[in-house]
Structure formats: C-alpha cells, structure tokens
Amino acid sequence: MSGVNKNIVILISGGGSNMAAILKTAQKHHWREQFGARVAAVISNKADAQGLVFAREQGIATAVLDHRAFASREAFDAELMAAIDHHNPVLVVLAGFMRILTPGFVAHYAGRIINIHPSLLPAFTGLNTHQRAIDMGCKFAGVTVHRVTAELDHGDILEQAVVPVLPGDTAQTLAERVLTQEHLIYPRAVERLLEKMA
Template sequence: MRNIVILISGSGSNMAAIVRAAEQGRWAERLNARVAAVLSNRADAQGLALAQDHGIATQVLDHKRFASREAFDVALMAEIDRHAPALLVLAGFMRILTPGFVAHYAGRMLNIHPSLLPAFPGLNTHQRAIDAGCRFAGATVHQVTAELDHGGILAQAVVPVLPGDTADSLGSRVLSQEHLMYPRAVAEFLRALPA
C-alpha cells in the first residue's frame, strides 16, 4: 500500500477533499494508495479532528518549539518518514520548507497554490490579482521545489474575477475549484508513479 501523508496548518479543507476522494474513489483498491497520516504545525488546526474521525493517524509538531527552521524540518521529516510516504501532500501548510526537506521528498511532494502560477507566488494572492486588474484568477497544483511556488505545474483551475469582487469572495470561488482539482491531481500523480 502506498502511503500519502498530508501536511496542514488550518481548516484542512483541501485535505478533507482528498480524504473524501480517496474513500469514494476507492483509492486503496484502484490505486493501491491511502491517506496514512495528517500532520500539522498547529495544535488548533481544525483539520486534525476530521482526519481522526476518518481513522487517519495525526501528529502535531509545533514549529515554535524548535530553535531553527532546519531543526523543525528535521523533526518533521522524522515524523513523516515513520509513515513511509510514497507521496507528501501540502494542503494549506503555512511553512516555507528548507532545501534539505525539499530534497528529501524530491519528486514526491505536491502543493496547491491559490493563483495561476507563475503569477502571484507567495501570500495575498487574491487581493494581488484584483489589484492588478486580472480578469481571471485560480489555483495551481504543482510539484514542490526549493524555490517557493515554482515547481512543475500539474493542474490549474481558472475562475473569473467578477466586478465588485473582494479577496474573500474571489478566494471562496477559487477554493471551491481547489477542492475539485487537488484530489484529481493527486490521483493522476499516483497513477503515474511506479508501482
């Protein structure tokens, strides 16, 4: 069985979409894959309870308890590796990862970003798209590299920027598309992995 480990920092709505897709799509039978664990850097991440409700192992590793970003990433790698992941999925994990961490999971780590990359890497993407006068916005699933939000693009979803949009209203429409796109992209990535 190929294990998927998901990292979250908050509500875990994309993680929830992946868990639902794995259950409804019978990934264990069809893809020989399962969501084995959900880890968070925040004890108050709401997504942890949902993962536990689905019988998925959870772990909290508070980044504030570590002297450096590197020390946190080393400890996080040790926790992740306990689950022997075939795939590591970032789903709203609000930490910039060190090059050593990224190298350790090279070729088997995905992220979703709320913009049409390469436009608007980083934070505040919806407001930046509105401020720039964009007619379209969206989200991107990409492979993770050491350069923030710059890995190979696997999937994108496009939504129109409507007159009167706020960052919140645009963000809500983009998020609804993320919940559809991310599970599909994860499944496609798993199908392409060697058995």
C-alpha cells in the same frame, strides 16, 4: 490490488478543507483498491488545526509538531521529516501548510512533494494572491497544483483551474470561488499521480 503499499502524508496548518476533499475522493474513488494507496497520516504544526479533528474522525493517524518549540527552521524540518518518514510515503501533500520549507527538506522529498497555490502560477507567487490579482485588474484568477522545489511556488505544474474575477469582487469572495476549484483539482492531481505509479 489488495495490499496497501502507497502511503500519502498530508501536512496542514488550519481547517484542512483540501485535506478533507482528498480524503473524501480517496474513499469515493476507492484508492485503496484501485491503487493500493491510502492517506496514512495528517500532520500539523498547530495543535488547534481544525483539520486534525476531521482526520481523526476518519480514522487517520495524526501528529502535531509545534514549530515554535524548535530553535531553528532546520531543527523543525528534521523532526518533521522523521515524523513523515515513519509512514514511508510515496507522496507528501501540502494542504494549507503555512511553513516555508528548507532546501534540505524539499530535496529529501524531491519528486514526491506537491502543493496547491491560489493563483495561476507563475503569476502571484507568495501571499495575498487574491488581492493582488484584483489590484492588478486581472480578469481571471485561479489555482495551481505543482511539484515543490526549493524555489517558492515554482516547480512543474500538475493541474490548474481558472476562475473569473467578477466586478465588485473582494479578496474574500474571490478566495471562496477559488476554493471550490481547489477542492476539485487537488484530489484529481493526487489521483493522476497515483495512476502513474500503478
């Protein structure tokens, strides 16, 4: 398959390590040749997001939409949809995008939008997942890739990885161990979705 007809748009708010892992896998596994797929754009709600630098270095189109410049969440999401739709994506990938999305946004991309969450969903939705897992005495923590629905951190589970909670773990040490798994399972989840579209 020579032509590229499957665009992926990634949304970030910070360092973009999961975005970078996806880009590296796309190159290493030849997504363009194998699936006719490419990461077409990386969009952030923060101009200083470090992930934008990496994306630009890879020749990926980038855009910044500062949510603080909009009067409402709906107004921001409407502009964000326009920026995403410019690339006609088959997948919208949330990679550390720290915004709660409106139901209208989620409905617009129904079946095409995925997220990664640092817990074994359905446990520990929302924030502070690692500290909450430690506080509850969990023996295992982990990470989940899931389809995005209007309900926060719900939706079909696509991939999960389990990480042990070790004696003496802090939220930071556990987060670092989970992150290494995130970088493995998120690109794999995207690749499996592309395989199904092929």
